[in-house]
Amino acid sequence: MNDIILLKVGEIILKGLNRRRFEQKLLGNIRWRLSQLGKYRVYILQSTIYVEGDDGADMDAAFEELKKVFGIVAISRAAACEKDKDAIANLAKTYLRDEMLRAKSFKVESKRSDKSFPMTSVELSQYVGGELNEAFPEVEVDVHNPELTVYIEVRDLAAYVHASPVPGAGGMPVGSNGVAVSLLSGGIDSPVSTWMIARRGVRLIPIHFFSFPYTSQQAKEKVIELARLLTPWCGRMRMEVVPFTHIQEEIRDKCPEEYFTLIMRRFMMRIAERIALDNGAKAIVTGENLGQVASQTMEAMASTQAVLNLPVLQPLVGMDKGEIVALARKIGTFDTSILPYEDCCTVFTPKHPRTRPTVKEVEEAEAALDVEALVGEALAGLERIEICHEESL
Ligand code: ATP
Numbered sequence: 001m002n003d004i005i006l007l008k009v010g011e012i013i014l015k016g017l018n019r020r021r022f023e024q025k026l027l028g029n030i031r032w033r034l035s036q037l038g039k040y041r042v043y044i045l046q047s048t049i050y051v052e053g054d055d056g057a058d059m060d061a062a063f064e065e066l067k068k069v070f071g072i073v074a075i076s077r078a079a080a081c082e083k084d085k086d087a088i089a090n091l092a093k094t095y096l097r098d099e100m101l102r103a104k105s106f107k108v109e110s111k112r113s114d115k116s117f118p119m120t121s122v123e124l125s126q127y128v129g130g131e132l133n134e135a136f137p138e139v140e141v142d143v144h145n146p147e148l149t150v151y152i153e154v155r156d157l158a159a160y161v162h163a164s165p166v167p168g169a170g171g172m173p174v175g176s177n178g179v180a181v182s183l184l185s186g187g188i189d190s191p192v193s194t195w196m197i198a199r200r201g202v203r204l205i206p207i208h209f210f211s212f213p214y215t216s217q218q219a220k221e222k223v224i225e226l227a228r229l230l231t232p233w234c235g236r237m238r239m240e241v242v243p244f245t246h247i248q249e250e251i252r253d254k255c256p257e258e259y260f261t262l263i264m265r266r267f268m269m270r271i272a273e274r275i276a277l278d279n280g281a282k283a284i285v286t287g288e289n290l291g292q293v294a295s296q297t298m299e300a301m302a303s304t305q306a307v308l309n310l311p312v313l314q315p316l317v318g319m320d321k322g323e324i325v326a327l328a329r330k331i332g333t334f335d336t337s338i339l340p341y342e343d344c345c346t347v348f349t350p351k352h353p354r355t356r357p358t359v360k361e362v363e364e365a366e367a368a369l370d371v372e373a374l375v376g377e378a379l380a381g382l383e384r385i386e387i388c389h390e391e392s393l
């Protein structure tokens, strides 16, 4: 009896002519992810992806890993057998024995994409339902509201039996929707915003602004760890670490204090845009959230985005903090985000930041700086860090 994983493909079904490209991207992502665990065969037939393990391959680990692949809406562990009604009924009895013993009621739902199979779906469901009922007489048949649904699929190569699928990660395969840069701090928000845009099929290049020695080596390690925690979802990434100390010191020395944060954020945007253009990225992702801090009012955002041509994607903009925290926990970044290391945003923070600036005011406030030279210097000092999913290497 072969244990197999069946994956239902999500939104890419809607993509018409692009469908094949989307499917190939998804297959590639799945193969890459699983290659870190062992040897698996991955193939697609009729919009269902099949994952089979070679001898000794860890199917539990593969199942867990596949929950993090964007583009999959449902995942089932299933067992395969030949396309014969008794083989199917026997498999259902053995493979789903524990589930049947736990349930109070059940029904069987069959699907038949192989139309040459001699029974209709309804006949097959009735037959297997009857067999299960005989083998587990304490479990009632309830076709309306069963505790357990036994799924049978008669497909091209074999018949498959499984219990309810678990939800997949949804979204679209990473890489199917272009590339963006993502500003990654050590906070709670930006790992979540990175994850949300990756889920829309975007491959991401994380950028971190680092102000050593005002922010410590540990603060940088923490951001690397956050990026690493995101790789099961986002795929392999290359992070760009931008030396930011000199820019922050120049701002402190030459600009009015109430504008420090806004000017700093304008530099972040300019540098991010240059990195984006150098890497074919088409947008800048941030974890900004309307009204959360002084630099996240509409006026403040207008003044930081005034230096840009690329769009800024702010997937958290309308969420409540509690919702963001719940997502951070779900994706596994929360515990690392709350480690108490400082971020460059907390260096030289003004006591009374401007919350409703005009673009013109901010431009005047930064007039004493040689913007081009500072941006050029930061770009010349970029450090590239390959982020890999060490745990499974
Ligand atoms: P986060 O929890 O993501 O740090 P935040 O609520 O603390 O967000 P800010 O510190 O104002 O908000 O930063 C807003 C956004 O700017 C962040 O979500 C992130 O995208 C980006 N950002 C802030 N600091 C840095 C940094 N040091 N490096 C890269 N991006 C940063």
Ligand code: MG
Residues within 6 Å of the ligand: 185, 186, 187, 343, 345
């Ligand atoms: Mg922050």
